[in-house]
Amino acid sequence: MNDTTGTDLNQRIAQRVGGLRAARGLSLDALAAQCGVSRSMISLIERGESSPTAVMLDKLATGLGVPLASLFDAPEPAANPVARxxxxxxxxxxxxxxxxxxxxxxxxxxxxxxxxxxxxxxxxxxxxxxxxxxxxxxxxxxxxxxxxxxxxxxxxxxxxxxxxxxxxxxxxxxxxxxxxxxxxxxxxxxxxxx
Known part of the structure; x- marks a missing residue:
């Protein structure tokens, strides 16, 4: 895995976390209280300025009510049933x-x-x-x-x-x-x- 792929995926995670939080009407403080991840760390993740660990992402996913795997989904889902x-x-x-x-x-x-x-x-x-x-x-x-x-x-x-x-x-x-x-x-x- 090259650094560009990791950066792109961190941006994807950033967009997903921010989008899911907004869709649920949660403030940074509310999500922090629900999942046990600090408000400042959530903000860094949403801006793509942090490389969160799997454990941290699992806490965020639980607080957002989604499986961990969904945080890696493309922000604009393709309706294509084949994932190359x-x-x-x-x-x-x-x-x-x-x-x-x-x-x-x-x-x-x-x-x-x-x-x-x-x-x-x-x-x-x-x-x-x-x-x-x-x-x-x-x-x-x-x-x-x-x-x-x-x-x-x-x-x-x-x-x-x-x-x-x-x-x-x-x-x-x-x-x-x-x-x-x-x-x-x-x-x-x-x-x-x-």
Missing amino acids: LADQPPWRDPHSGYVRRNVSPSGVGSPLQIVEVSFPPQARVAYETGAREPLVHQQIWVLDGRIEVTLGDDRHRLEAGDCLAHRLDRPVTYHNPTRRTARYAVVIAAVPWK
Whole structure:
């Protein structure tokens, strides 16, 4: 991933966060109170002047009521049902070094999103948020290598070919305990609460 791609994706994230916040009628202070990210950091992210971590983006997504993957959607969704590889820019988490790529086309009205992740050796990412609205279901399918996923107090060791289905209703930690990069796909579906 080159620096230009990272800068472009940070601008995309900036536009999405600002647009979602405005659409919900939230001030910077209100969103900060909802998600636990400071007002000044949200402002920096919305101006594209910060490289937020995956954990910070997850908090923002939870506060905005959307899945994390939707923060990477194009601001002007294409109605094209095909997402070409060239239209799926990778994003690197500045904290863990993991690289994610939204595979699904944005703006087609599907309740599903697919994300591909390349997870470096010994990397760990801990998402602290619990229950979300809408409720988010996801399945993690390990394509290569091995990862550990901890959901609350439950730890799952996943090998290539294994698939874990769960709801995002408690803290989640991803860990690659090995010395080689792991690759996995995440399939996400948001379901409104009744």
